[in-house]
Amino acid sequence: MSQSLNLFTPSTRSHSHLASIPKHYHYFCLKPSSLPAGDRAFTVTEFPSIKVNALSSDLDPVLVSGNGTGGGVGEVLSNASRGYALAVPDSSSIEVDAVTEAELKENGFRSTRRTKLVCTIGPATCGFEQLEALAVGGMNVARINMCHGTREWHRTVIDRVRRLNEEKGYAVAIMMDTEGSEIHMGDFGGASSAKAEDGEIWTFSVRAFDSALPERTIIVNYEGFAEDVKIGDELLVDGGMVRFEVIEKIGPDVKCRCTDPGLLLPRANLTFWRDGSLVRERNAMLPTISSKDWLDIDFGIQEGVDFIAISFVKSAEVITHLKSYIAARSRDSDVAVIAKIESIDSLKNLEEIIQASDGAMVARGDLGAQIPLEQVPSAQQRIVQVCRQLNKPVIVASQLLESMIEYPTPTRAEVADVSEAVRQRADALMLSGESAMGQYPEKALAVLRSVSLRIERWWREEKRHEAMELPEVGSSFSDSISEEICISAAKMANNLGVDALFVYTKGGHMASLLSRCRPDCPIFAFTSTTSVRRRLNLQWGLIPFRLSFSDDMESNLNKTFSLLKARNLIKSGDLVIAVSDMLQSIQVMNIP
Ligand SMILES: Nc1ncnc2c1ncn2[C@@H]1O[C@H](COP(=O)(O)OP(=O)(O)OP(=O)(O)O)[C@@H](O)[C@H]1O
Ligand SMILES: CC(=O)C(=O)O
Ligand SMILES: [K+]
Numbered sequence: 001m002s003q004s005l006n007l008f009t010p011s012t013r014s015h016s017h018l019a020s021i022p023k024h025y026h027y028f029c030l031k032p033s034s035l036p037a038g039d040r041a042f043t044v045t046e047f048p049s050i051k052v053n054a055l056s057s058d059l060d061p062v063l064v065s066g067n068g069t070g071g072g073v074g075e076v077l078s079n080a081s082r083g084y085a086l087a088v089p090d091s092s093s094i095e096v097d098a099v100t101e102a103e104l105k106e107n108g109f110r111s112t113r114r115t116k117l118v119c120t121i122g123p124a125t126c127g128f129e130q131l132e133a134l135a136v137g138g139m140n141v142a143r144i145n146m147c148h149g150t151r152e153w154h155r156t157v158i159d160r161v162r163r164l165n166e167e168k169g170y171a172v173a174i175m176m177d178t179e180g181s182e183i184h185m186g187d188f189g190g191a192s193s194a195k196a197e198d199g200e201i202w203t204f205s206v207r208a209f210d211s212a213l214p215e216r217t218i219i220v221n222y223e224g225f226a227e228d229v230k231i232g233d234e235l236l237v238d239g240g241m242v243r244f245e246v247i248e249k250i251g252p253d254v255k256c257r258c259t260d261p262g263l264l265l266p267r268a269n270l271t272f273w274r275d276g277s278l279v280r281e282r283n284a285m286l287p288t289i290s291s292k293d294w295l296d297i298d299f300g301i302q303e304g305v306d307f308i309a310i311s312f313v314k315s316a317e318v319i320t321h322l323k324s325y326i327a328a329r330s331r332d333s334d335v336a337v338i339a340k341i342e343s344i345d346s347l348k349n350l351e352e353i354i355q356a357s358d359g360a361m362v363a364r365g366d367l368g369a370q371i372p373l374e375q376v377p378s379a380q381q382r383i384v385q386v387c388r389q390l391n392k393p394v395i396v397a398s399q400l401l402e403s404m405i406e407y408p409t410p411t412r413a414e415v416a417d418v419s420e421a422v423r424q425r426a427d428a429l430m431l432s433g434e435s436a437m438g439q440y441p442e443k444a445l446a447v448l449r450s451v452s453l454r455i456e457r458w459w460r461e462e463k464r465h466e467a468m469e470l471p472e473v474g475s476s477f478s479d480s481i482s483e484e485i486c487i488s489a490a491k492m493a494n495n496l497g498v499d500a501l502f503v504y505t506k507g508g509h510m511a512s513l514l515s516r517c518r519p520d521c522p523i524f525a526f527t528s529t530t531s532v533r534r535r536l537n538l539q540w541g542l543i544p545f546r547l548s549f550s551d552d553m554e555s556n557l558n559k560t561f562s563l564l565k566a567r568n569l570i571k572s573g574d575l576v577i578a579v580s581d582m583l584q585s586i587q588v589m590n591i592p
């Protein structure tokens with residue numbers, strides 16, 4: 001039995017959680033005294049279509065569902081024991097950011113960018129204005145790397161991105177990337193880098209130094225290091241940026257001679273090689289998610305990040321485990337898990353890992369330290385293809401525009417590399433050092449944007465629809481119907497030359513199925529939840545809008561047409577194909 005309760009509108013927005021209610025939401029609070037005892041499912045008188053389900057205790061997440069009539073689907077923002085705060089979207093609005101809107105108006109539907117852009121945020125880009133410049137420049141996802149900086153620092157960045165979204169209508173998603181527990185060097189006690197010269201003898205040690213580090217000493221985070229290396233082994237820093245040869249072992253210290261000089265950066269990754277192959281027996285015993293990573297993951301869940309990227313994934317089990325951990329702790333489990341493919345084991349178990357994840361990243365930095373560099377391009381191609389087949393978004397990352405850390409223009413080779421990733425139709429491209437600590441973050445982003453647009457246009461003009469076999473991904477008959485509908489709708493869109501595909505989707509699944517088909521026209525994805533809208537921002541070709549809609553497609557379409565027309569985003573006569581996850585049908589129509 002479900003009770004009906006009254007809401008009241010608070011006179012202030014002073015509670016801390018209220019600061020994050022987007023402008024287009026109506027905000028209501030349930031009086032603490034009116035909370036139902038025992039029966040934990042209830043409706044609210046003002047919004048009879050919305051059902052609120054409190055789970056096992058007051059501190060647990062709350063689910064809200066409803067069919068959207070009379071105000072749309074609500075989101076519970078807080079369920080502290082003092083009451084429930086409910087945010088109900090203003091049903092008369094549609095939310096799209098200013099940059100997408102301008103791009104749509106300027107270039108028309110067909111030439112909007114399909115490839116999504118991820119920027120790593122670091123000292124060069126953490127200010128509010130710098131973040132805004134990246135959002136204006138097309139950043140879809142902001143990545144924070146827990147290898148660097150304090151949680152406080154990361155929280156500030158998250159708050160700024162959220163504020164930007166709220167004040168300016170962007171839907172920039174946040175991805176938190178874990179440190180992982182591979183072998184890496186420590187810091188240099190304050191120095192930002194150190195230079196290793198040819199022939200120099202350096203000491204790699206697992207000791208903890210209380211005072212300043214002795215000269216030419218490097219701390220290694222892995223206890224078993226001195227036991228595992230052998231005289232004659234080759235030590236690679238950051239996959240070969242600097243190389244050493246092991247010449248002597250003295251207790252916890254390992255003496256090495258520099259054979260390839262270069263710059264040592266704090267926390268750089270270390271691998272050791274014997275007879276031409278990577279040594280990884282002991283290393284493989286390190287857990288994928290370290291205790292520090294778990295604390296960072298708790299932090300990410302608390303902060304409501306949209307994606308958590310897991311470094312050095314070795315098997316599908318760790319992803320499954322993390323997903324259930326998240327599901328037990330976050331509301332509606334809306335944190336997506338991205339598997340970073342950057343180790344030999346991750347390549348071995350690729351299909352299972354990707355199947356278990358919500359997406360993947362081709363983390364070419366560390367991958368290139370684990371497999372020979374000349375194998376990285378084919379590994380990238382395979383990962384991108386498997387992700388597409390299994391309907392998971394994929395990000396191509398690391399060194400796309402490495403020279404732009406220092407120079408304002410990219411090399412020809414870098415442009416060719418970016419083009420190749422776009423041509424492979426990866427969902428997203430990522431900047432690392434270029435945006436985190438480079439001198440030209442906005443210029444680097446502009447290069448990704450213009451190369452994506454140019455290659456996508458060339459691809460369309462050449463009508464290069466590659467015939468990729470798209471296997472069934474769902475398990476139920478209803479899933480199969482959705483997949484067939486999306487494949488047919490995308491094919492019809494190409495053959496009829498329609499202007500846009502419209503998809504009405506609650507959780508985003510239908511939108512991703514359409515994106516998987518990589519159609520010629522853009523996909524307008526309408527969803528009623530802000531977090532789903534942000535998550536869709538990682539997927540190829542999707543233009544996510546937040547809109548409250550009902551189960552009645554006729555009225556959804558009319559409402560969308562009039563809202564979009566009022567903003568000059570579409571015009572009478574435009575040809576669209578609409579699908580939805582409420583009604584299994586394909587509608588083709590000219591906008592009235
Ligand atoms: N929060 C930060 N604070 C300071 N420097 C940062 C921060 N984030 C990134 N950087 C700098 O930018 C460089 C590139 O960043 P990025 O996060 O892409 O490193 P990466 O080594 O490619 O990733 P990973 O550590 O996940 O393999 C880092 O080496 C670091 O110098
Ligand atoms: C991004 C990352 O982790 C890598 O390239 O190694
Ligand atoms: K990382």
Ligand SMILES: [Mg+2]
Binds near residue numbers: 311342363365366
């Ligand atoms: Mg890495």
